Amino acid sequence: MWITYFNGDQHYLILSLLCLVFSMLPFYWHFEMKRSEAREIVFLAVLATMAAMGRVAMAAFPDVKPTSFIVIVTALALGPESGFIVGSTAAIVSNLFLGQGPWTPWQMFAWGMMGVTAGLLRNLKWAHQRGWLATLGIIYGFLFGWIMDLWYALVYVQPLNAKTFVAAFAASFYFDLVHGVTTAVLLFCFYKSWYRIITRYKYKYGLMDAREELERSSF
Template sequence: MLTVHKMTLLALLTAAAVAGRLAIHGMNIQPATLIIILTGWFFGWKMGAAEGMLTALASDLFLGLGYWTLFHLAAWGMIGLLSALIPHRRWLYYLWLFISGFLFGIIMAFSYFVFTENPLTVVGLWISGLPFDLYHAAGNLIFGLVSPLLFKVFANEANKLRKHTAQ
């Protein structure tokens, strides 16, 4: 029962993250990162990492698979994993929402090594992408302002999973 509950929850959260990314695709402002962070924060590093990787893979199936997909998997998977390590303090949560937008960009910058071996070129390309990382970070904060409404839903589900585990 616990496994089915976890898998269903993960599938629903992934569907919500993918739908959010597809609905607002374009300026690098979308709720997918927020959902990934909340998943890691409330359900632990395994579900957070799985949520991040599944969101990346499923959304790239719609938006286009390519060399960048592995970096999407790594970036959002890492964000989901690290979210589980963030203490449950509201200010740390908001700080992590902002930082994760830039972390995503740094990890994605490693994809430029596919085209060049020159680290200076990669750094230059990463710097040129900083405005998009800022959009990502700001978007995370904007979505984060409404996320306290989701805390109760996520906390209730996390409690249900803990009760099933304890039995």
């Protein structure tokens, strides 16, 4: 019965939104249960605000998104959970200025997952090299775009079939490329300085897992 219900065209969006909500809940739940210190929350809030304001400031150029750069740097410096919080929060905060809508959960998911996956690469040496970072920026630009294309196809494309689905993704190629190249250039030029600033604050004030890392390194 439920499978039949969700197979209807008008229910694609309902099912996808439910999947998004349930995929993001564990991250928020774990962050809430950690009982983070106030200074950690403030630090993440500042980074999320910077990511959001970077998007708002470049609103005239919708696919030039400094947000992705800040999310990736945060994740590589502080870990996947921090990357998720900054990414998902930046989406909802920036939309307070740019307009909320059914696209907001998708943007929260896209930037949140960008933070999670980038954070999982933080212990790999190549993930901090400028050449690889630029490549990563281009990849993330397209992945973000494809997630938003999926939302667009589910909402606006009728009839939804393989041909129209592929056409919807192909139509956004230029915009995804601009997003990816912008992120790649920012990572190539400014990653090291931003990474040093974030990690300096992390160790200076003992934020996130700084104490545990220092204890492990002392053995």
